[in-house]
Amino acid sequence: MKNIYIILMKEIKTYFASPMAYIVSAAYLAITGFFFVASVSDAFSEATIRGYLAGATFFMIFMSPAITMRLIAEEQKLGTLELLLTSPVKEVEVVLGKFFASLATVIVMIVFSLYFVVLLYIFGDPDSGPLLNGIFGLLLYSSATLAIGLFASSLSPNQIVGLIVGSGILTSLTIIDFISNRVTGIGSEILSFLQLGASFSVFDLGSLGVAESGHFADFSRGIFSLVDVIFYISVTIVFLLLTIVILESRRWR
């Protein structure tokens, strides 16, 4: 546990000492802000954070791998991974420390963006339940995307490979409904179950912010669904385990 905390603190310190932190945070606020404004600025529009959530889930496809890309790749490139793994530290501690560090940075960004919620309370009368549920869902969704990004980062010493592979996996899992809508039977069900976030229907202004499919759809509508919670936690665990396996694979290669 102590080692996880030591690695977590080191990563957070490094992250916020780099310009990356501020560029990514600014881009996050800009894009979610754009979606938020678009969803609430019509006359008689609902006081919800659906637009914000749509923007966040969309941007996370690129942002999560951008946050995680250096976490393991850079350690491989600098050779410091060898040093960490010849210190009395276990692979699982390295992976968890880095994962929680990335989650903490995303939480910081989400907290910064909460002024949208304050605005809603000032100018409207939002339902608190769906709002909290939406943010809870966003945290779960973030952790799944970060775990996938971390896994991608472990594949090569090159950060760019981590970014592209991570974004590639996340994009595929997002637009998987393009395929699942075109096949039938059990195959279609399996594929649509794998759909991670909202599909690109978020770009359809008519349904802006209301994901039609994917595990984020219910969170976006303000509905709590245990299946989706379990799905996101499972994806997180599976990809963290895969990352540990990649780090341990040097032993049998």
Add this chain to the structure above:
Amino acid sequence: MIRVEHFYKNYGPYPAVIDVSFEVLKGEIVGFLGPNGAGKTTTMRSITGYLPPTSGNITVSGYDTVKYSLDARRHIGYLPETVPLYLDMTVTDYLSFMGKIRGMNQKWINERIDKVIDHVRLGDYRNTHVGKLSKGYRQRTGIAQAILHEPDVLIMDEPTIGIDPIQVVETRELISELGESHTLLISSHILPEVSAICPRVLVISDGRIVADDKPANLSNRLSGTERIEAGISGTKIDSIISNLRKIDSVIDVRSDSRAEQIDQGKKENFIPIVVDAKTNENATEKIAKSIVDSGWGLRNLTPLPMTLEEIFLQLTQEN
């Protein structure tokens, strides 16, 4: 301190290390000598617990590096070949992180950082970002992290590679000092370097230990012959060869086949030759005398150091 027993390591179907056994006792400084790709780094990585052996056992301070890996690692300070540094940290932050990750408490870390920075002479750079340090100072930072937690065993993979000659000398001195209080295993592919630091040398070639000896004995075993190049004017190659072969210390005489030597010979009008002779018989002196007595011009006479490749060739042929 370090015990390696019948250690084998394969990368896929390719054997990298074959049946290596040796022991390093407390307080010993052992040099691990071999050409690139001989298996030095692989062996060191297995001792540090980074790579498990395919078969065989390795123990450090009595702990098996596979079964009690974390315990074994606590007793090891390791400097890998590419010095592992976080470039965006200051020297002090980096050492502090390495201390924490090895389970040292804050008080111990603070005490040791001061001592270690002093020891490796990094005082002026303690708050400099590691990325801004020169190669030699990065090397020292790497050594500092390796000795920070007062390990029993220090393992350094090519600690003087890629730094300038003055810093090489300083690093060697530093390593010799460390040898007074640590058990040391140092790899290198430079024979004189290992002889300068280590009272005992293990020679590894193609994954096998081919020699385990004192550097002095090693040199004697190796240098049964020495090679001398010479430039001679005022005669023909045939008479040089027949004359010099009469000297009893000389084993072989031939014309130099290196293009550079041939060109220089043509330009300056001398004949370049190479002589193999027995060592410790003053062959150089005898050759010089013979040339002068024959009334020829002696343009140069230089002993050639044996290359590492030749040394390994000789050692592996012996076995």
